[in-house]
Amino acid sequence: MRLKPVASVALACALTASAALLHAQSSMPTPQFGSAAGSNGAAGAAASAAAALKTGSTGITAVPEDFAKLKIQPGFQLDAEVFDEPDLSGQFRVGSDGNIEMPLIGAVHVAGDTLSQAQQAVEDSFKSAQILKYPQVTIDITQYAPTMVSVFGEVNSPGRLQMLAPHSLLDVLSFAGGETQTAGAKVEVRHEENGQVATTTYHYERDSNGDSIANIMVHDGDTVIVPRAGIVYVLGQVTRPGGYLMQEDGKLDAAQAISMAMGTTLIASTKHVLIIRRKPDGTFVQFELAYNEMVKGKITPPQLQPQDIVYVPNSRIKTTFADVQGILAAATTATIYRTVE
DSSP states (O other): OOOOOHHHHHHHHHHHHHHHHHHHHHHSOOOOTTOSTTOOHHHHHHHHHHHHHHHTOSSOOOOOGGGGGOOOOTTOEEEEEETTOGGGOEEEEOOTTSEEEETTTEEEEOTTOOHHHHHHHHHHHHHHTTSOSSOOEEEEEEEOOOEEEEEEESBSSOEEEEESSOEEHHHHHHHTTOBOTTBOSEEEEEEEETTEEEEEEEEOOTTSOSHHHHTOEEOTTOEEEEOBOOEEEEEESBSSOEEEEOOTTSOOBHHHHHHHTTOBOTTBOSSEEEEEEEOTTSOEEEEEEEHHHHHTTSSOOOBOOTTOEEEEOBTTSOGGGOOHHHHHHHHHTOOEESSOO
16 A cells, blocks of 8 residues: 655645635625625615714714813713713713712812813722722713803904813904904903902004913903004095004104105195194094194104094195084094005
C-alpha cells in the first residue's frame, strides 16, 4: 500500500475548505445600506427612522454657541438619572434658591454649576447621606430659563435678547446688530443691586477692537443703553450742510465744525456766523461769532455743545434777520455725517 505525503494531504484539505467558504459567501445576500445584519431596505429604513425618533432628531442639531459656558440657573428643569436606581431618578425643577429636591437626600444646590459639577454635587449628597456607596449620576437639561437682556439706544436691532448664558458686553452689542452711525463713545449698563438700580458707564471707541468691553459680563435682567453721540449742525452757506458727530471725547469747536462741512461757499458771509443753542427749558438763544477774526486766530473758536447749530448766512443777508425757525426746521431734516468722505 502506497502512502501519500502528509503535506500534500493537508494542502488539499485547505484548498477544499477555502473553496467551500467562497461558495458560501457568494450565496449570501448582499447587505443593504441602512439595514441591520443584512436585512432588506425597508426594514433598514424603518430601523433608521426608529433610531432617529429615539434620539429626538432627524438630522444634525447645532449646539448653541453659548452652551459651553452654560451654568444651571433657577427655573431650569433637570433630568437626573441615578444608575440602577429608578426610584431615585426623575425630573427636578431648580428653585429660586438654586436647589433641587431629590428623593431621600433632599435639597441639593446646583445653581451656578455646570452639568458635571451638578452631577458631582448629587453624588456627594448620596454618599454623605449614606444612601448609596458608589452612586453614578447623569444630569441633562430638559428645559431652560434663558437669560433676558434689554438693549436700547443707538443699535441696529434694539429690543430684548434671549441668551442661554451670560455674555460679554461686546457680544451683546453684536447680537443687537452693532451700533448705528450716530452712536456715542459710551455704553451704559443698568443692573439691580440690593433692590436699587445701578448704572455703570463704559467707554467704547467704535474704531477700537473692543478690548475695553470684551471682559464686561452682562447678566440676566440687565439693560444696555447706547446713547446717541453729540451732534452739531452746520447749515447755510457751507459746502456740505448737515449734522456732524462730535469727536470721541465729545469736544468740537466752531472752526472744526465748519471745516467738517468742507468750508464756506463763495457767497457766504465771512464777517459773522450765527450759533443757535437750545437751553434746558426748551427755548433757544443765539449769538454771533466773528468768523474772520476766528480764522485769523485773533479769537479762540468757542466750544460747541450737543445740538448746537452753526449757521453761515448769505453775504446779502444780515445775521440779525436770519430766520431762526427756518434754521431749526432745516436741522430736523439734515443729513447726519460721521466723517468727512
